[in-house]
Amino acid sequence: MPQKIRKAVFPAAGLGTRFLPATKASPKEMLPLVDKPLIQYAVEEAVASGIESVIIVTGRGKTAIEDHFDISFELEQLLRERGKLEALEGVRAITEMARVSYVRQKEALGLGHAILQAKDLVGDEPFAVMLADDVVDAETPALKQMMRVYEKYDAPVLGTMQIAGAAISRFGVIDAEEVEDGVYQIRDMVEKPKYEDAPSDLAIIGRYILTADIFPEIEATTPGAGGEIQITDAMRSLLKKRDFYAVRFDGTRHDAGDKLGFLIATVEFALKRDDLAPEFRQYLKSLEL
Secondary structure (H helix, E strand, O other), rough: OOOOOOOOEEEEEOOOHHHHOOOHHHHHHHOOOEEEHHHHHHHHHHHOOOEEEEEEEEEOOOOOHHHHOOOOHHHEEEEEEOOHHHHHHHHHHHHHEEEEEEEEEEOOOOOOHHHHHOOOOOOOOOEEEOOOOOOOOOOOOOHHHHHHHHHHHHOOEEEEEEHHHHHHHHHHEEEEEEEEEEEEEEEEEOOOOOHHHHHOOEEEEEEEEEEOHHHHHHHOOOOOHOOOHHHHHHHHHHHHOOOOEEOOOOOOOOHHHHHHHHHHHHHHHHOOOOOHHHHHHHHHHHOOO
């Protein structure tokens, strides 16, 4: 029986350059999707998948993330005094959803480097990595779908989705064989290939289940452009020593780290809200598009 996955790492030290100037002084992970910050959606997915311990890799200017998951005595007291008990319950739930720890990435040197900062907190356990930019709307949480594959094959598992056309060159891409419906055994992977060189249309998206033997591979990885250490390079190295799998999960993935993707996600999530959908739908219908 594979070791249970109890911990999830959330790299959140990036500079958020795609959303400047909004992210000049505010973390991109705190951008609100309707009324919840992006990172909260990812943490909620982790908790719904059975994660007990959340490890957030932060950097300079990211204290708003720590404040968000901390207790706010003044706010809670104010809500209590004004009888806003539903809002109070929602605020309190954020602080109680999981054990949250923080570790600092002093320089933004790539996703591999960010994950490496969590090494001491992860220890020798298998763990998940979740990118808040990728918001996945799924009936069964995407991470839970991946955990089922991990438990069956006792091996690292990557989240994947099909990307049509030249857009594939913006992703890590896998070369893989389908071993059951939506589950692939990975033969190789390449980071941001040219469209004509892509080995498939299966892109790696921001959900990973990794084992602790990834850490020595990250440490041995040669930095690439800009001094960044890419997790894909470390995984390719580990792939020579153990099997890797990928899951094409059921659900819709929104790239909320992209302006257009963020706008689309905002509309989609607003239309799922009973308190907003009727009036919002009427507004959308009134637009002369």
